[in-house]
Amino acid sequence: MKKNICVFCGSRDGDNLDIIARTADMGRKIAQADFGLVFGGGRLGLMGTIAKAAIEGKGSVIGIIPTGLTAREPVQQELTELFVVNDIIERKRLMIEKSDAFLVLPGGLGTLDELFEVWTGLQVGSHSKPIIIANWGGYYDELLTFLHKADDHGFLNGDHLKGAEVINEVDDIITALKNSFKK
Numbered sequence: 001m002k003k004n005i006c007v008f009c010g011s012r013d014g015d016n017l018d019i020i021a022r023t024a025d026m027g028r029k030i031a032q033a034d035f036g037l038v039f040g041g042g043r044l045g046l047m048g049t050i051a052k053a054a055i056e057g058k059g060s061v062i063g064i065i066p067t068g069l070t071a072r073e074p075v076q077q078e079l080t081e082l083f084v085v086n087d088i089i090e091r092k093r094l095m096i097e098k099s100d101a102f103l104v105l106p107g108g109l110g111t112l113d114e115l116f117e118v119w120t121g122l123q124v125g126s127h128s129k130p131i132i133i134a135n136w137g138g139y140y141d142e143l144l145t146f147l148h149k150a151d152d153h154g155f156l157n158g159d160h161l162k163g164a165e166v167i168n169e170v171d172d173i174i175t176a177l178k179n180s181f182k183k
Helices: 017-032 045-056 088-097 109-123 141-152 170-182
Strands: 004-008 036-039 061-066 081-085 101-104 131-134 164-167
Touching: 004 017, 004 109, 017 036, 017 045, 017 170, 036 045, 045 061, 061 088, 081 088, 088 109, 101 109, 101 170, 109 131, 109 164, 131 170, 164 170
Parallel strands: 004 036, 004 101, 036 061, 061 081, 101 131, 131 164
Antiparallel strands: none
């Protein structure tokens, strides 16, 4: 059975051309590895970049978008499936349900919200799905430093930080995903 990788990432491109290129490469590699892609449904930003690359690679691509965002963010075309849901909470719930692993690329508040939703879910036993953070160009360095500080101050159990794997290379991410499904 095909494994679905949920990718959380920005609905904007950001200012780093290398991150944009890696995002496209990631989409192609997800399709080549015969993984399905689950994403936020939009056509803009890194979100659109990864979906377009996976579609061009003949991959299965599932978009999930809240009704309220469809007016502000054009929906990606040529999707395998599109779910238009009531709100962002329902979107996250469905993304989690339809996915076998989570990959976090650079993004803003929505991406961070999604990361912490699945990371907390792992911590409290709501799921046992792998979480990978693509720390391209050191994008998440400060966040990871802060989380280690929170752990040092006794607000986290050191095991919580082990719940997400930080990987920087696209091919290494694909390898880690494949290995996680062998367990």
